[in-house]
Amino acid sequence: MRPNPTLADLPLRPELVGEEPYGAPQLDVPVCLNVNENPYPPSAATLTDMAEAIRAAAYHRYPDREFTRLRGQLADYLGHGLGVENVWAANGSNEVMTHVLGAFGGPGRRVLSFTPTYSMYPEYARNTHTAYVTAPRRADFTLDAELALGAIAEHDPSVVLITTPNNPTGTTTPLAVVEEVLAGTDAIVVVDEAYQEFSRTPGATALSLLPRYGNLVVSRTMSKAFAFAGGRLGYLAAAPAVVDACRIVRLPYHLSAQTQAVASVALAHADEMLARVDDLRAARDDLVASSRELGFEVVDSDANFAL
Numbered sequence: 001m002r003p004n005p006t007l008a009d010l011p012l013r014p015e016l017v018g019e020e021p022y023g024a025p026q027l028d029v030p031v032c033l034n035v036n037e038n039p040y041p042p043s044a045a046t047l048t049d050m051a052e053a054i055r056a057a058a059y060h061r062y063p064d065r066e067f068t069r070l071r072g073q074l075a076d077y078l079g080h081g082l083g084v085e086n087v088w089a090a091n092g093s094n095e096v097m098t099h100v101l102g103a104f105g106g107p108g109r110r111v112l113s114f115t116p117t118y119s120m121y122p123e124y125a126r127n128t129h130t131a132y133v134t135a136p137r138r139a140d141f142t143l144d145a146e147l148a149l150g151a152i153a154e155h156d157p158s159v160v161l162i163t164t165p166n167n168p169t170g171t172t173t174p175l176a177v178v179e180e181v182l183a184g185t186d187a188i189v190v191v192d193e194a195y196q197e198f199s200r201t202p203g204a205t206a207l208s209l210l211p212r213y214g215n216l217v218v219s220r221t222m223s224k225a226f227a228f229a230g231g232r233l234g235y236l237a238a239a240p241a242v243v244d245a246c247r248i249v250r251l252p253y254h255l256s257a258q259t260q261a262v263a264s265v266a267l268a269h270a271d272e273m274l275a276r277v278d279d280l281r282a283a284r285d286d287l288v289a290s291s292r293e294l295g296f297e298v299v300d301s302d303a304n305f306a307l
Contacts, residue, residue: 170301
């Protein structure tokens with residue numbers, strides 16, 4: 001092989017031929033909207049505590065492989081009677097989803113989602129050798145149990161992805177629909193609640209269904225409402241056996257001591273970190289109303305963006 005090969009020269013896996021690296025544009029602009037970040041940074045006091053936590057981290061030692069303290073803090077934040085054994089975390093919800101598909105997807109298995117939806121799902125599937133299949137949402141971008149269960153019967157997936165509030169539409173799926181889907185399948189049902197804190201009814205979460213359904217996984221992130229996108233911390237809540245399945249496929253010490261330390265500080269300051277969520281919710285509603293006044297068709301949104 002020549003000294004400076006191109007991708008075409010390399011012995012790539014067949015399904016990677018012609019693909020390009022993921023790349024939501026990283027733009028140097030006065031107002032950045034394209035990755036749905038929280039525009040308000042943590043306070044100076046919180047940043048000081050984060051810096052101290054970084055300074056105190058033991059760089060010469062491996063981090064806590066099970067990050068037990070952090071999982072306990074996440075369980076406390078989520079509530080609903082959850083404990084350490086119910087929570088898993090990784091470097092962003094991206095890695096959390098890779099763990100889920102690494103455990104429950106794979107060759108000969110399918111993951112089902114409902115389009116339009118998050119553009120990274122097919123990449124998670126591809127990278128875990130899982131077939132990616134979809135079913136279209138209703139014309140108003142909603143999802144109901146009849147549609148979902150029909151697609152499950154057609155495709156026989158091992159994992160089902162229900163994104164609520166959905167990216168890029170901002171629409172939510174009612175808990176009654178989620179419960180009917182859970183009752184109608186033995187597949188792992190991942191309810192991706194990355195934007196749940198921005199919902200008009202943030203308490204209407206699939207976390208309330210966990211005591212009744214062992215096939216439910218609720219995925220969350222600290223990147224959006226927590227203003228912690230640079231910290232890279234995503235997490236899930238599920239039955240302890242689901243967490244153990246993720247522990248099987250994770251890489252050892254996948255969460256650095258620094259990530260654990262800073263995320264722990266962010267959770268300790270949760271009220272402050274989430275203080276601007278109400279402002280962002282109001283700004284979203286103003287944007288929807290003013291855009292309609294300008295003649296645009298805008299979908300009602302429960303996220304921090306609008307389609």
